[in-house]
Structures are given as structure tokens and as C-alpha cells.
Amino acid sequence: xxxxxxxxxxxxxxxxxxxxxxxxxxxxxxxxxxxxxxxxxxxxxxxxxxxxxxxxxxxxxxxxxxxxxxxxxxxxxxxxxxxxxxxxxxxxxxxxxxxxxxxxxxxxxxxxxxxxxxxxxxxxxxxxxxxxxxxxxxxxxxxxxxxxxxxxxxxxxxxxxxxxxxxxxxxxxxxxxxxxxxxxxxxxxxxxxxxxxxxxxxxxxxxxxxxxxxxxxxxxxxxx
Amino acid sequence: xxxxxxxxxxxxxxxxxxxxxxxxxxxxxxxxxxxxxxxxxxxxxxxxxxxxxxxxxxxxxxxxxxxxxxxxxxxxxxxxxxxxxxxxxxxxxxxxxxxxxxxxxxxxxxxxxxxxxxxxxxxxxxxxxxxxxxxxxxxxxxxxxxxxxxxxxxxxxxxxxxxxxxxxxxxxxxxxxxxxxxxxxxxxxxxxxxxxxxxxxxxxxxxxxxxxxxxxxxxxxxxxxxxxxxxxxxxxxxxxxxxxxxxxxxxxxxxxxxxxxxxxxxxxxxxxxxxxxxxxxxxxxxxxxxxxxxxxxxxxxxxxxxxxxxxxxxxxxxxxxxxxxxxxxxxxxxxxxxxxxxxxxxxxxxxxxxxxxxx
Numbered sequence: 001x002x003x004x005x006x007x008x009x010x011x012x013x014x015x016x017x018x019x020x021x022x023x024x025x026x027x028x029x030x031x032x033x034x035x036x037x038x039x040x041x042x043x044x045x046x047x048x049x050x051x052x053x054x055x056x057x058x059x060x061x062x063x064x065x066x067x068x069x070x071x072x073x074x075x076x077x078x079x080x081x082x083x084x085x086x087x088x089x090x091x092x093x094x095x096x097x098x099x100x101x102x103x104x105x106x107x108x109x110x111x112x113x114x115x116x117x118x119x120x121x122x123x124x125x126x127x128x129x130x131x132x133x134x135x136x137x138x139x140x141x142x143x144x145x146x147x148x149x150x151x152x153x154x155x156x157x158x159x160x161x162x163x164x165x166x167x168x169x170x171x172x173x174x175x176x177x178x179x180x181x182x183x184x185x186x187x188x189x190x191x192x193x194x195x196x197x198x199x200x201x202x203x204x205x206x207x208x209x210x211x212x213x214x215x216x217x218x219x220x221x222x223x224x
Numbered sequence: 225x226x227x228x229x230x231x232x233x234x235x236x237x238x239x240x241x242x243x244x245x246x247x248x249x250x251x252x253x254x255x256x257x258x259x260x261x262x263x264x265x266x267x268x269x270x271x272x273x274x275x276x277x278x279x280x281x282x283x284x285x286x287x288x289x290x291x292x293x294x295x296x297x298x299x300x301x302x303x304x305x306x307x308x309x310x311x312x313x314x315x316x317x318x319x320x321x322x323x324x325x326x327x328x329x330x331x332x333x334x335x336x337x338x339x340x341x342x343x344x345x346x347x348x349x350x351x352x353x354x355x356x357x358x359x360x361x362x363x364x365x366x367x368x369x370x371x372x373x374x375x376x377x378x379x380x381x382x383x384x385x386x387x388x389x390x391x392x393x394x395x396x397x398x399x400x401x402x403x404x405x406x407x408x409x410x411x412x413x414x415x416x417x418x419x420x421x422x423x424x425x426x427x428x429x430x431x432x433x434x435x436x437x438x439x440x441x442x443x444x445x446x447x448x449x450x451x452x453x454x455x456x457x458x459x460x461x462x463x464x465x466x467x468x469x470x471x472x473x474x475x476x477x478x479x480x481x482x483x484x485x486x487x488x489x490x491x492x493x494x495x496x497x498x499x500x501x502x503x504x505x506x507x508x509x510x511x512x513x514x515x516x517x518x519x520x521x522x523x524x525x526x527x528x529x530x531x532x533x534x535x536x537x538x539x540x541x542x543x544x545x546x547x548x549x550x551x552x553x554x555x556x557x558x559x560x561x562x563x564x565x566x567x568x569x570x571x572x573x574x575x576x577x578x579x580x581x582x583x
Contacts, residue, residue: 119313122274125300126307127327127376134301137326141317 005198007174008182015090015178016158019097020105023154024147026098027105031146032135034106035113050103057100061167064096068168086168093169093176097158105154112146113139149213156209160202227285229254229380229412233270234279235436242266242277242436250285252428253406253413255444257420263436264416268384271414272307273300284379284412304332306373308383312365314357320368321353327376343371346408347401363394367401374409381405381413387422395422402426403583420460424448424503425582449551451533451542458536462505463553464582469498477522484547488522489579501582506542508578509554513564515573523576527552529568532561545572552576 034046052060067074068086075085086092116139124134140147162180169176171185179198186195229248235241242263248254256264269275271282273289276297282290289298306327314323324340331337344350347367357365366386373381386402387395399422405413406426417423423430423444430447432439440447447453449463467480467487476491480500487502494500516524530551531544541561543554552574566572 119309119311120315122300123307123309123313123315124326125274126272126305127372128301128330128332129326130301133330138315142315144317 002194004173004177005182005194008177008179008198009201011090011174011176012159012178012180015093015097016155018094019101019158020151020155022094022098023101023105024151027102027150027154028109028147030102031106031109031150032113032139034110049106052100053103057161057163058167060100061096061164064099064164065167068092068095088168088170088172088176090169090175093165093178096164096168097161100161100164101154101157104157105150108149108153109143109146112143112149115146116142152209152213156206160206229414230281230283231267231271232279232281233267233277235266235270235275235277240266240436242270244433244436244438246431246438246441248412248414248431248441249429250412251410253415253426254429254431255423255427256414256416256431256433257418257423257427258433258439259418261435262433264418264433265384266436267433268307268382268414268416271380272305272382273298273303274307287379304377304379306376306378306381308366308369308373308381308386310385310389312357312362312369314360314365314368314372316357318357319353320349320355320357320360323357323368324353324372324375327372331375331377337377338375340375343374346404347371361394362390363397366390366394366398370401370405374405378411380411381409382416383413384416385418386415387419388417399425400583420457421503421582424462424464425501445551449544449553451531451544451553459507460505461535461542461553461555462503462508463551465502465504465550467500467502469494469496469500471496482550484527484550485525487576487579489581492581494583503580503582504552504576505578505580506553506555508576509552510575510577511543511545511554511556511560511564511566512573512575516575519575521575521577523579525552525574525576527572527574529566529570529572531568532566545574547574 030049034042065087066072069075070079070085078084078086086095120138120142121134124138129137160180162184165176165178165181171177171181179202183195183198186198227250229250231244231246231248234243244267256267258264266275270277270280278292280290280292288296289303290296315326318326328340341350344353347370349364349367349371352360352364352368357368360368370386387398390398403426415426427444429442430444431441432447432453440450440453445464445466465482467482469492470479470481470486472478472491477488478492480487480489480502515526525547527545527547529543530546533542535542535555537555539558540555541558543556543561543566545552545554554574
């Protein structure tokens with residue numbers, strides 16, 4: 001493998017790790033809210049979260065590019081804060097990936113929270129646990145399979161994305177050139193051997209991840 | 225801790241309404257009894273703060289947990305109470321000990337304080353502490369749930385049909401433990417049930433609920449002896465008599481003494497001096513104007529008719545009589561009532577065909 005390939009692999013893993021961590025932080029409250037709310041906005045929020053499941057990544061990438069661009073609201077904000085512009089940077093890629101992989105993390109966790117039901121939380125309340133306490137000491141441990149599925153799916157999905165990376169990140173070595181883009185480059189250059197190494201690695205990685213998910217966590221297959 | 229409980233709730237829903245105003249004793253077991261849909265569970269949930277009545281007041285002694293008129297509503301987790309649900313609802317991710325310690329760790333200093341080994345012993349679960357809830361039988365799970373509730377240091381224990389999900393064998397296994405709680409705890413227990421047997425066996429105070437309203441509320445023996453509540457018990461109408469085991473006789477009979485005399489029952493294992501509740505169904509009592517002689521029935525009492533009421537059974541009436549201070553109910557036909565010319569104040573002899581020992 002060339003050093004550019006290794007750099008791409010390293011960048012991909014770094015991106016997926018950062019994105020998964022952020023997704024657990026952002027996705028958990030959304031999943032909790034969706035699982036417990038009786039608000040009329042539940043359907044709308046659920047639909048927005050699920051949009052990346054059906055939208056082509058290029059569409060999402062296009063709008064994110066506009067939002068983060070010099071004339072977009074987020075772009076204006078980051079410039080005003082002296083952070084410069086997000087497109088074609090690693091942080092920009094992270095933000096785009098968070099949006100893109102959000103449903104893959106939110107939905108398994110939401111399903112797990114819904115499966116718990118009201119009763120364990122009521123019991124916790126009768127045993128002096130505040131809602132915050134009950135969330136951490138009862139809801140999260142009981143929803144553990146959902147968190148595991150969400151984290152694995154979020155990580156794997158981020159590793160596998162391509163369209164949104166091209167739209168937001170471009171193809172900058174060691175900054176935004178992830179494995180899927182590197183494979184594309186190799187194929188463009190007719191470097192099939194290198195493409196094979198990376199592509200085969202991706203197949204193997206994806207297979208191992210899903211095998212682990214299905215073997216150790218059979219109950220969550222439906223959540224997919 | 226023995227001060228009375230005040231409970232007033234008004235809940236209006238599309239298909240259901242609850243309007244109760246109760247003063248309950250601050251000691252012993254109060255049964256909330258009624259058919260499904262009578263509002264007994266909703267009433268219990270309102271006491272626990274799991275359901276918020278828009279118009280509600282709930283206080284134990286001078287501790288006010290809800291007073292909507294004053295804008296006061298203490299959330300469930302800040303109330304020193306214990307709740308036992310129909311399903312044990314143990315936390316599956318914690319061991320039996322972990323479940324029991326959950327509330328104990330978080331308990332405030334108010335309310336009862338128990339040591340874990342003490343409670344485990346009281347409920348006979350000391351050998352199960354390191355197990356997972358999934359490894360327990362239904363009866364064991366429910367005992368752990370009771371222990372868990374008690375360890376949280378409650379000022380009141382709320383039980384929502386704790387035996388309803390169990391089969392007869394498991395019920396029999398748990399009932400003695402509930403009786404122990406009754407005898408050994410100084411806190412009041414509110415016990416929701418639709419089983420006349422459980423109520424007769426455990427309760428000291430009875431609240432009858434029907435379609436969200438209180439039909440009757442009073443001491444158990446008095447309330448069960450009323451002739452105006454037959455619809456609540458239907459075929460199970462009958463009285464509960466508190467007795468003391470007086471003697472075990474040679475011919476396999478046991479003599480039980482009560483305020484109005486002695487009852488003979490098939491030999492029971494309880495020691496002399498032990499308190500024992502008996503239940504006498506109205507359908508098992510017949511009346512005669514003269515002392516029956518040459519009868520095979522052992523338990524014959526002289527009493528005075530104190531009330532006559534209607535029953536659900538066509539052609540039958542419910543006669544209340546008093547054997548000195550102890551009330552008894554008899555269900556007889558209207559034809560017999562006329563033939564015997566029964567009326568309030570008349571002296572009669574009651575023949576008791578069957579006595580059910582509770583416990």
C-alpha cells in the first residue's frame with residue numbers, strides 16, 4: 001500500500017470515530033425525545049432525521065455546501081467567529097457526516113428506548129430516582145443493545161460514504177481524502193491493484209462489522 | 225406516623241372519571257376494592273404521583289404531597305413511598321441485591337429505615353440476593369419487589385394487585401409474607417385488589433369503588449356486614465370474624481373464640497392463642513326461629529336481626545344479625561323471610577354450614 005492509501009485509511013478511521021462519538025452525544029437526546037414525546041411534531045422531527053436514508057448524498061451535500069459556504073448562515077457564523085469556512089476542511093466533513101449518518105444512530109437507540117416502556121422509569125421514580133438519575137441508571141443500561149447497534153451502524157456508514165465527502169470535503173490528501181475517494185482516484189488512474197486492496201479491505205471491514213452486529217445482537221436485526 | 229391519610233382526587237378523561245374523597249387510617253392495610261374500571265388503580269397511581277389529578281389533595285399526617293389549590297405537587301421521586309406493581313418490574317440489568325439497593329441508596333432519612341438483611345429475611349429471599357431477576361419464580365420476583373420498595377424507606381406502601389399476575393400456588397406462597405408485613409410494619413399499606421379473598425384476609429379498612437366513585441369506606445368487618453352493598457360482592461357476600469385459637473380438641477376440631485361465642489372448625493395448625501380470621505359467606509348461613517336440635521351443624525348461634533336488604537340473586541334477601549356485637553350475614557329466600565316473619569329486632573338462630581379460615 002502507498003503512503004497516500006495509509007493516510008486515507010487513517011483519515012477515514014479518524015473521521016468515523018469523531019463522527020460516531022458526536023452522533024451518540026447528539027443522537028441520544030433526539031432518540032429519547034422521539035421515543036417519549038406525545039408532541040404533534042414527533043412525526044415531522046422523525047421524518048427530518050430519516051431524510052438522509054432516502055436522499056442522494058449529493059443533494060444533502062449540495063445544501064450543506066450552500067449552508068456552510070461564504071453566503072450561507074453557517075458560513076457567515078464561522079467567518080464571524082474567525083474560524084474561516086468549513087467546506088473542504090476536516091471539521092466541515094465531520095459536520096456533514098453527522099447529518100448524513102444521524103438516522104443510523106438515532107433509530108436503533110429510539111427503538112431501544114421505546115422497547116423499555118414506561119414501567120421501569122415509573123419504578124425508578126418510586127425508588128427516589130430523579131428523571132435524570134433514572135435516565136442514566138435505568139434507561140441507558142436497558143437500551144444498551146440499541147446504543148451498540150447505533151454506534152456500529154453510525155461508524156460503518158460514515159466509513160462507507162462517498163457522495164457527501166466529494167461535495168463537502170473534496171479530495172485533499174490527509175485532510176478530506178477518505179478511503180472511498182482514494183478508491184475512486186485509483187480507478188480513474190487505472191490503478192486497479194491499489195483499488196483492489198482498498199476496495200477488498202472495505203468489503204471485509206463491512207462484512208466483519210455486520211457479522212458482529214448480527215451474531216452478538218440478534219434482537220436488533222429488525223431495527224435495521 | 226399513625227396520623228390519617230387524606231386523599232381527594234378528581235380526574236376527568238374522555239372515557240373515565242374518578243372523584244374520590246377519602247380519609248384513611250394511618251396504620252394497617254386499607255384495601256381499595258372494585259371491579260376493573262372502578263378507578264382503584266388510577267386512585268393508587270394518583271397517590272403515588274404517577275398520575276396527576278388536576279384537582280387533588282393528598283397528605284399523610286402533616287406531610288402534604290399534593291395540594292393543587294395551593295399549587296403544590298411533589299413529584300414521585302421526592303415522595304417517601306413504596307410502590308409494588310402487578311408485575312414485579314424488577315430491573316433486569318441488576319441483581320436481586322442491586323434491585324434492593326437501588327432505592328435504599330437513594331432513600332431520604334424520612335420514613336422507615338431497614339437493613340437489607342433484615343428485610344431479606346422478613347420476605348424469605350436472603351438466599352436469592354446474588355441471582356438475576358430472570359432466574360426467579362414469579363412469587364420470588366414479587367417478594368423482591370416488595371423488599372425493594374420497603375428498603376427505599378417509605379412512609380406508605382402502595383400495592384397494585386400484587387398477586388393478580390400469580391397463580392394460586394404462588395399466591396398462597398406470598399400471602400403469609402403480606403400478613404407478616406401487616407403485623408410488623410408501622411406504616412400504612414394501600415392495597416388495590418379485585419379479589420374478595422385477599423381483601424377478607426388482609427385488609428383492616430375497606431374502600432369500595434365503582435365507576436370512579438367511593439361506594440363505601442369503613443372498617444373491614446363493619447363494611448362487609450352491610451346489607452346495602454351486595455352488588456359489590458355478589459355471591460361472595462359474607463362477614464369476616466376475628467377469632468383467637470382457643471383449644472385443639474381430640475376429635476380433630478379446633479375451637480375458635482370470638483366476641484359472640486365459639487366456632488368449631490376442622491383442626492388447624494395454628495397454636496393456641498393465635499389470632500385467626502374466619503370468613504362466613506352469607507350463602508352458608510341459614511336461619512331458624514327456634515334452637516335447632518338434632519342437627520349435624522356444629523356452629524349454631526343465637527342473634528337478633530338488625531337489618532334486611534336486597535341481593536342480586538332473584539327471590540333472595542340478605543339478613544344481617546348480631547351475635548352480641550359480632551355481625552353475621554345470611555342469604556335466605558324471600559319466601560323464607562315471609563314464612564319466618566323476619567324483621568329487625570327479631571330473635572333468630574343462625575346455623576353456619578361452612579367457615580373459611582383465612583391464614
